[in-house]
Amino acid sequence: MHIILDKKELAPNVKMLKVSAPLVARKSKPGQFIVIRISEKGERIPLTIVEKDDKIGSLAIIFQEVGRTTKELGELRKGDHILDLVGPLGKPSEFRKVGTAVIIGGGIGIGEAYPEAKAHKAIGNRVISIIGARSREFLILENEMASISDEIYITTDDGTKGHHGFVTDILEELINKKIKIDLVFAVGPPIMMKAVSEITEPHRIKTLVSLNPIMVDATGMCGGCRVNIGGENKFACVDGPTFDGHKVDFELLIKRLNTYIAEEKISCKMH
């Protein structure tokens, strides 16, 4: 059992929990995730480790209340327990001094972009962050991202803050301005990661994306999270979650993410 040490609402339906998990915290590295199950009848869901604190032995996770499990998770309070928590899962991201890294986070994905940006900064890369959301109120971790970025750009779909448009607009602008970009890391809705990869491919800019397929055990046992990378099937839980964006079959990812749409509706009604 893992006690919830802190809870914050970052945006409407977007929450951050700080959970006690000393062993996982000690071992976890940026890019890795955990799987939690919150009740005897509950699902196992993967969540990215946004931050860890070795001293307290805690992990921070951010989630949007979209389905039954995330809604129930959102109802837990400080002092409550999470029944099952397992990790750290997935391959840690690799960080090398490359020069300039553009870190792109869309929506809830900003939570996953943050540890990446932080690690790039720590290793001595110049970090340009582009963060975007539907609307101003859904923009999360703006200050945190700003504090570890050399440059930061904000976009909103409705223009309520920053650039009126998408994160890809800014990325194209940077490329057009001939800014030397050595690496792009993007995390957010699959459609956004797809668009980012399509923009960088002709310019041969190395682009990494963090994928979020449906998982069950997340130990490589079920193959439910299989994604097609350059014509080859990979399991996102053990081979990923980070892959070369130019090789990802995003259409397939998007289709497979819709597998249980009908069941999700039934499940949400039960909530």
Add this chain to the structure above:
Amino acid sequence: MTDSKHKDLSKRPSMNKQPPVKRVRNFNEVALGLTQEQAVKEAERCLQCKDPKCIKGCPVEINIPLFIKFIKERKFNQAIEVIKERDNIPAITGRVCPQETQCEIVCILKKLGEPIAIGALERYVSDYELKTKIQKISKLKKKEIGKKIAVIGSGPAGLTAAGDLSKLGYKVTIFEALHEPGGVLTYGIPEFRMPKGIVRSEVEYIKRLGVEIKTNMIIGKILTIKDLFNLGYDAIFIGSGAGSPHFLGINGENLIGVYSANEFLTRVNLMKAYLFPKYHTPIKIGKNTIVIGGGNVAMDAARTSLRLGSDVFVIYRRTEKEMPARTEEIYNAKEEGVKLRILTSPVKIFGDEKGRVKSLECIKMKLGQPDETGRKRPIEIPGSNFSMDCDTVIIAIGQAPNPLISNSTKGLKTDDKGYLIVDKNGRTSIKGVWAAGDIVPDSGTVIEAMGRARKAVIDINKCLSQTRPTIKN
């Protein structure tokens, strides 16, 4: 007591089962076990051979004639004691052991007709013990000797090793990756063949032997083999199982509605998707399911799909004779309405515009010369392609060992398929580390894995008993 001379020695009682029409509508156990009268009567049929072949046929060498003798005398508690000297989880092995190819195949009575129903008798006494709640801690448990052993995985191999090591006086901790112990017994074998209540009771017994079970601990991630040694464990037993599913490598394999048997069964068994939405994990099941494969896992997937309300075809590229599933499981599946399409191999899966499975293209096969496994090689018949409509496809063609531990452990040698290389005592290439079960090559059945785990335990005990360990690499 009945004099066996005047009895018909050729017949055994048939296992009581839920009738097919009833059982396809529920997930309750199919085989209901023997009644006490049936069990005693069957025990009376045993010839109590002076040189019993059945003991040698059993991978863990249970003293079969002795426990049967106790059943005949209605001393069921003594019968269970005899079994538990060699087998910590008899309610499980009594259900899933292929006795017909192990202890029963060598029974002398087989020559007269039917062998003693050893499996059913084992199950009877272990269920008797669970029902009467007298599960005793074996008198064999020795006093603690102050040495710690880590067991990785809580499936049949891990539970066996942990139980036996604990009986020998070691302090044993099991590290289980999932949230529930039991390994394949929990996530793989369905409720109707392996009730989870039974698994829990057997796991409880292992705990009462003094074993601590830590769930949600993925060794290779949260702790490495090296970390475990640093934590003071004197020996490590790896029983992490198989668990990386094979796919076919054909077009359409990633369509919605295509599952690996592992995913399908894990959703249904571990996550209880058959009780969705009461349980929150969903499963997608259509009207027409095709299961690809011919093993026990394929039968489990097929029979599960039936119970979820689908019509089911099993396609297999050889004939029924070559199917690796237990005869009894194939029989049960067919009796329930699973349709077999033998000499049939999948070619391509087709989907609709939303990416959902629509049909499976197959090709007819014929049998050629035997291959290296001794089974006749299936050969495609050119031009025999045909299509089968379906909305769910389950791929049950086996699995590879999970590489999480080998990838994270320097010096742990694996073969070209990723199995851990071990000697006859289960020693791996790392000093102080043993392995058994599906993580080693040719592990065979549940009970064979348990047999190997027992051998490893004997070797671990031998090595740790010496003042200066002389474990060879």
